[in-house]
Amino acid sequence: MANTVLIAIAALVIVIIIAAAVFLGGHAAPPAASTTTHPQTTAPPTEQTQSFESGSSPSVGTYLENATGFALYYLTADVPNSGSSTCYGQCATFWPPYIVAGNLSMGSLPTGANASAFGTITRTNGSRQLTYQGRPLYYYAGDTAAGQVNGQGIKAFGGVWYAVTLQAQPASSTTIAPAATTSVAPPVSTTAPASSTMPTTSSTASTSSTTTLVWG
Numbered sequence: 001m002a003n004t005v006l007i008a009i010a011a012l013v014i015v016i017i018i019a020a021a022v023f024l025g026g027h028a029a030p031p032a033a034s035t036t037t038h039p040q041t042t043a044p045p046t047e048q049t050q051s052f053e054s055g056s057s058p059s060v061g062t063y064l065e066n067a068t069g070f071a072l073y074y075l076t077a078d079v080p081n082s083g084s085s086t087c088y089g090q091c092a093t094f095w096p097p098y099i100v101a102g103n104l105s106m107g108s109l110p111t112g113a114n115a116s117a118f119g120t121i122t123r124t125n126g127s128r129q130l131t132y133q134g135r136p137l138y139y140y141a142g143d144t145a146a147g148q149v150n151g152q153g154i155k156a157f158g159g160v161w162y163a164v165t166l167q168a169q170p171a172s173s174t175t176i177a178p179a180a181t182t183s184v185a186p187p188v189s190t191t192a193p194a195s196s197t198m199p200t201t202s203s204t205a206s207t208s209s210t211t212t213l214v215w216g
Helices: 001-025 090-094
Strands: 048-050 052-057 061-067 071-074 104-106 107-108 118-123 128-132 159-163 210-211
Touching: 104 118
Parallel strands: 048 104, 052 107
Antiparallel strands: 052 061, 071 159, 107 210, 118 128
16 A cells, blocks of 8 residues: 555656746747847948049130040039039939049149049939039030040039039139130030949040149
8 A cells, every 4th residue: 555655746847847847848938138249330431532634625624634635514593602513313313423432532633623623522322522612513425535625514403514624723712713715515425434433434635734633
């Protein structure tokens, strides 16, 4: 009789232990939250040095080009120092804006260009457009080779387009001024590049001596 009671008690204890294990297994505590620290992925802007040349044309005079010989233009509809551009949509297809990546740093400039006159504005898509004396700068899609100024004097998109002319004067007195005589014509039917990067054909336009300046 005593043995029977002991066996019954042992069996009961085993049942209780099994039941407890099943209960705890179904209600296990969740793992501790991860404390892994992820590195910051936002990198500072990359500086990009902007260098320029000067071109010469009988109808325009001496004008500002980018480092690969393409003329830079401004639109009279853009209000100087307003911090904004009026050229978007189809206008920006014909006249791609000069986009600056990173901090503005000036490199080689032709005689007559004023380093302190360069700046940037922020376009609606967040990109930064180069300005000169407060006016946003553009390329012309109709200039298909270096040394061309086919956009000079075109009347379109609310104003007139002029190449940025350089005066044979000290840089401190440089002003933007159109050539004395300009022709007015509709824009050519052409497709602009997807970005402000124009063809890199070597420039055949004459350039003046350059001076290295840094401003950023």
